Amino acid sequence: MSDDSAEAISERVAAVGKSPLADNARQPIKITESSTNTEIVQRLKISNRSAGPSTSDIVEVMRNSRR
Incomplete structure (x- = not known):
């Protein structure tokens, strides 16, 4: 990670x-709690849409929202 990115974070x-x-210590927990793409x-x-x-x-x- 660049110094600029680290500073912004x-x-x-x-x-x-x-x-x-x-x-930073919480990041691995956030990642593992997230659903995988699969x-x-x-x-x-399986959802009925x-x-x-x-x-x-x-x-x-x-279209209407962009007018």
């Missing part, structure tokens, strides 16, 4: 009242 962590060392794909495959918006509904909302 330290500043963001300090801005919320945490120490960079404590935040787990996310499996959940999406038929009641959700259609592709055309989503496209229409996106």
